[in-house]
Amino acid sequence: MIDEKFLGLKKSVLEEIRGQFVHVEEVSEINTLKVLEAMRELKISDAHFKTSTGYAYGDIGREKLDELFARVFKAEAALVRTQFVSGTHALATVLFGILRPNDEMISLTGEPYDTMQTVIGHAHDSRGSLKEFGIGYREVPIKNNKVDFDEIKNAVTSKTKLALIQRSRGYSMREPLTIDDVEKICATVKKINPACVTFVDNCYGEFVEAREPVEVGADIVAGSLIKNIGGGLAPTGGYIVGKKNLVELASYRLTAPGMGNELGASLGAPRLLYQGLFVAPHVTAQAIKAAIFAAGIFSQLGYNTRPLPTEIRGDIIQAIELKSADKLIKFCRAIQNYSPVDSFAVPEAWDMPGYEDKVIMAAGTFVQGASIELSADGPLRAPYAVYLQGGLTFEHAAIAILAAARLVTED
Numbered sequence: 001m002i003d004e005k006f007l008g009l010k011k012s013v014l015e016e017i018r019g020q021f022v023h024v025e026e027v028s029e030i031n032t033l034k035v036l037e038a039m040r041e042l043k044i045s046d047a048h049f050k051t052s053t054g055y056a057y058g059d060i061g062r063e064k065l066d067e068l069f070a071r072v073f074k075a076e077a078a079l080v081r082t083q084f085v086s087g088t089h090a091l092a093t094v095l096f097g098i099l100r101p102n103d104e105m106i107s108l109t110g111e112p113y114d115t116m117q118t119v120i121g122h123a124h125d126s127r128g129s130l131k132e133f134g135i136g137y138r139e140v141p142i143k144n145n146k147v148d149f150d151e152i153k154n155a156v157t158s159k160t161k162l163a164l165i166q167r168s169r170g171y172s173m174r175e176p177l178t179i180d181d182v183e184k185i186c187a188t189v190k191k192i193n194p195a196c197v198t199f200v201d202n203c204y205g206e207f208v209e210a211r212e213p214v215e216v217g218a219d220i221v222a223g224s225l226i227k228n229i230g231g232g233l234a235p236t237g238g239y240i241v242g243k244k245n246l247v248e249l250a251s252y253r254l255t256a257p258g259m260g261n262e263l264g265a266s267l268g269a270p271r272l273l274y275q276g277l278f279v280a281p282h283v284t285a286q287a288i289k290a291a292i293f294a295a296g297i298f299s300q301l302g303y304n305t306r307p308l309p310t311e312i313r314g315d316i317i318q319a320i321e322l323k324s325a326d327k328l329i330k331f332c333r334a335i336q337n338y339s340p341v342d343s344f345a346v347p348e349a350w351d352m353p354g355y356e357d358k359v360i361m362a363a364g365t366f367v368q369g370a371s372i373e374l375s376a377d378g379p380l381r382a383p384y385a386v387y388l389q390g391g392l393t394f395e396h397a398a399i400a401i402l403a404a405a406r407l408v409t410e411d
């Protein structure tokens with residue numbers, strides 16, 4: 001099935017990236033220890049995995065899980081809920097929870113992720129957006145695929161209420177932030193305006209490095225449970241971690257003023273959230289190895305990859321410029337075809353809610369749309385970059401990536 005040419009390619013790429021793999025394993029060990037220590041200190045036990053219903057007052061599993069996330073992220077408080085329908089929902093909850101009419105927010109990392117633009121409402125009209133509530137918005141554009149540190153110094157003012165910092169590249173070719181970058185940005189903001197809330201969109205960044213944003217100066221952080229931090233086991237949900245008063249404001253937006261974090265039934269999910277967090281450092285490492293491997297294969301085949309196989313990583317995403325719509329579609333179809341679930345489905349480009357261009361997506365996943373599982377997607381616009389992410393096991397990812405390489409390079 002896999003011909004000689006690709007076996008040779010696989011071998012030489014694995015040789016080339018061996019050093020990267022050693023680094024990924026070291027980070028995974030540090031993060032595994034971090035999670036394990038938190039679980040031991042908080043005395044996690046079977047009692048916390050019991051499901052709750054109705055209002056779920058006094059649900060000890062829910063309360064303990066918040067404590068556990070807070071500890072892992074070195075934060076004062078956390079809000080971890082399956083009631084968040086996605087990462088965007090958790091991020092929007094932070095923005096709507098903290099910002100008030102006439103406040104001004106600024107994105108320091110260029111255009112935010114597509115679905116966040118709909119939440120903010122300034123790039124294009126969208127009903128119910130922050131703009132409709134009179135929230136001002138500005139952004140510091142990305143310069144040469146990097147954050148423009150000089151411009152950040154000019155753009156943040158004493159009036160800026162909140163600064164949005166997106167760690168991952170999202171659907172763009174810009175570089176993801178390293179945790180050192182996040183530290184530098186937070187320090188710059190605080191120097192100009194200590195009261196400005198530093199808010200990190202942590203999607204795809206969790207456990208990629210040994211430290212997380214709160215440790216380097218972020219006030220509040222949010223992300224999705226069906227990406228890195230859910231370890232492939234969380235069935236749905238999102239999380240928020242950060243300063244106690246800010247997480248509390250977000251909790252009033254998730255539920256209702258006065259209710260906050262004291263309600264919310266777990267409906268059968270608690271063990272999966274705990275167990276998912278426990279395996280998340282390892283699963284994230286599998287996904288990063290898959291990304292490095294894909295970069296190695298496709299750069300040897302002559303494609304532009306971001307990052308390069310040997311570059312430092314800030315997230316689990318691998319971008320590969322495939323240069324044509326046809327190749328982008330073929331790539332996604334191969335990934336789908338070599339998935340454990342829905343391998344027979346044939347992805348088509350479609351107008352996805354919250355996205356501006358047509359998007360094609362391959363996700364043969366156990367949890368619908370979970371991008372910690374091997375998945376590939378990309379908007380149908382130049383340079384026809386495919387964004388590959390996830391992989392619960394490196395073995396599976398390597399098989400699928402080689403299948404994609406075969407299909408994309410055939411005439």
Ligand SMILES: *Cc1c(COP(=O)(O)O)cnc(C)c1O
Pocket residue numbers: 086087088089091113115116166168169170201203204224
């Ligand atoms: C995934 C992601 C989000 C949230 O997307 P959902 O699909 O709603 O979970 C936000 N920002 C970035 C950078 C992301 O990668």
